[in-house]
Amino acid sequence: MSTLQLARNNVRDLTVGDRRMLFHVPTSGLFELDAVSGRLIDLFAELGQVGEDDIRRAFDGVADPALVVETLRELITLRVIDDGVPGPAKAPIAIKEFPLSTVVLNVNTGCNLSCTYCYKEDLTTPAKGERMGFDTAARSVDLLLQEAAARDSVNVVFFGGEPLTNLPLIRQVVEYAEQRGRETGKRIDFSLTTNAVLLTEEIVDWLDAHRFGITISMDGPKPLHDRNRKTVSGKGSYDLVSAKARMLLARYRSRPIGARVTLTAGVTDVQAIHDHLKHDIGFFEVGFSPVTSGGMTAFNLNGDELAQVFANMKALGQLYVDAAKLGENIGFSNMHQLMTDLSEGTTKSLPCGAGLGMLAVDKDGDLHLCHRFTGSSQPTYGNVEDGIAKDSLGAFLEGMANRTGTDCETCWIRKLCAGGCYHESYARYADPAHPTYHYCDLMRDWIDFGIRAYADITVANPRFIERHVAPRRGNS
Numbered sequence: 213m214s215t216l217q218l219a220r221n222n223v224r225d226l227t228v229g230d231r232r233m234l235f236h237v238p239t240s241g242l243f244e245l246d247a248v249s250g251r252l253i254d255l256f257a258e259l260g261q262v263g264e265d266d267i268r269r270a271f272d273g274v275a276d277p278a279l280v281v282e283t284l285r286e287l288i289t290l291r292v293i294d295d296g297v298p299g300p301a302k303a304p305i306a307i308k309e310f311p312l313s314t315v316v317l318n319v320n321t322g323c324n325l326s327c328t329y330c331y332k333e334d335l336t337t338p339a340k341g342e343r344m345g346f347d348t349a350a351r352s353v354d355l356l357l358q359e360a361a362a363r364d365s366v367n368v369v370f371f372g373g374e375p376l377t378n379l380p381l382i383r384q385v386v387e388y389a390e391q392r393g394r395e396t397g398k399r400i401d402f403s404l405t406t407n408a409v410l411l412t413e414e415i416v417d418w419l420d421a422h423r424f425g426i427t428i429s430m431d432g433p434k435p436l437h438d439r440n441r442k443t444v445s446g447k448g449s450y451d452l453v454s455a456k457a458r459m460l461l462a463r464y465r466s467r468p469i470g471a472r473v474t475l476t477a478g479v480t481d482v483q484a485i486h487d488h489l490k491h492d493i494g495f496f497e498v499g500f501s502p503v504t505s506g507g508m509t510a511f512n513l514n515g516d517e518l519a520q521v522f523a524n525m526k527a528l529g530q531l532y533v534d535a536a537k538l539g540e541n542i543g544f545s546n547m548h549q550l551m552t553d554l555s556e557g558t559t560k561s562l563p564c565g566a567g568l569g570m571l572a573v574d575k576d577g578d579l580h581l582c583h584r585f586t587g588s589s590q591p592t593y594g595n596v597e598d599g600i601a602k603d604s605l606g607a608f609l610e611g612m613a614n615r616t617g618t619d620c621e622t623c624w625i626r627k628l629c630a631g632g633c634y635h636e637s638y639a640r641y642a643d644p645a646h647p648t649y650h651y652c653d654l655m656r657d658w659i660d661f662g663i664r665a666y667a668d669i670t671v672a673n674p675r676f677i678e679r680h681v682a683p684r685r686g687n688s
Contacts, residue, residue: 218292222290229668249286256293306610310606318372323407325443338373348596354596404425408429408453419464425467436485457493461494480513480521498543499545504640526661531544551666558628561613567581568609579600612634
């Protein structure tokens with residue numbers, strides 16, 4: 213045979229306990245190495261270029277030759293080992309179809325709180341916000357159903373500002389969408405993210421009757437929450453929000469309720485925040501969003517604080533692993549999503565569904581990559597009346613799927629990260645196409661931790677993966 217070599221960009225070699233594992237980058241697959249496969253990997257790592265004589269010398273009298281050949285063929289098939297000759301150039305990814313599953317309706321840019329870190333530069337009171345009208349919302353639903361013809365179910369997300377400041381529109385849209393769902397034979401799910409301030413028992417019962425997926429924005433115990441999440445008069449909102457959240461959790465039955473935490477400078481104690489929101493308030497799941505590139509730089513996590521956040525997330529992640537071994541889900545959604553990606557063998561060419569499975573709609577009906585781009589200087593991609601501007605949107609996404617010439621091209625987490633959040637790149641580098649280099653090392657360390665955690669759980673308690681992760685059921 214000709215000489216072969218280790219395809220280093222396609223593998224991640226790691227040890228978990230007393231087991232040696234191989235993370236296969238192209239498929240996000242995790243394999244346990246036996247004595248023969250491990251020895252082969254070591255041989256290629258040591259010599260670089262390996263020929264038939266090298267393999268014979270390494271394995272003569274050590275392993276059955278037939279087993280060595282079979283294992284080598286498996287590694288070649290996986291392109292863990294290859295001849296080092298570049299294969300034929302891959303045809304550029306062409307994106308012509310946009311099978312929407314979700315539209316995000318920005319029903320009011322106004323908000324009844326005045327959070328200091330809000331990324332919306334035009335923060336206004338609800339009365340001065342830009343409100344979406346029913347015609348625009350209805351056309352958005354129609355566009356979603358048209359583009360999702362092959363799907364059995366779709367999602368309508370209400371966003372703001374604070375979406376409940378335009379509750380009359382939300383009620384109208386739900387009624388219209390449910391009727392259109394019956395006409396087209398599709399299930400339409402609804403969700404919203406709210407600061408909880410406007411919730412009443414009547415509103416909660418209506419949301420429950422229509423099975424809304426609800427996420428509450430809350431930043432932890434009172435001192436941390438009140439640090440940034442303030443009323444328009446400048447007072448902390450914790451007492452009001454926590455009371456409303458408890459009322460919601462006591463009445464709501466249709467779906468689990470999650471909390472979304474914004475981590476900013478000075479708000480980094482992930483474990484204490486999770487413990488309060490999960491155990492004191494009672495949320496089913498808690499997710500964390502670190503701010504590194506907001507327009508108000510005083511709130512951005514940088515350097516040591518950002519590293520501390522990731523260290524704290526790993527500490528909470530270890531508690532997740534310990535509980536998972538006992539069959540318990542502690543409700544740490546960042547960790548749970550990573551376990552889901554590994555369980556499902558997620559491989560991404562694009563970082564998220566923005567522009568492909570999801571589009572956001574502003575009050576004028578213009579289509580944006582996601583809700584965070586509404587009101588920005590970035591191009592829009594059509595309108596709910598005229599439809600998706602598929603040529604320009606396809607060109608953008610095709611460019612995002614091609615990371616040639618960037619560090620992403622050879623990064624071992626490229627199929628789980630795919631370059632990072634478009635809006636994060638836009639806010640940091642004024643370019644949504646720019647890789648999020650400012651936290652690449654931290655993301656690699658986080659995913660390395662997640663792979664080890666996943667391997668640990670699958671051996672100690674595979675039932676946890678089957679019950680809680682693989683179905684990704686919110687109520688499991």
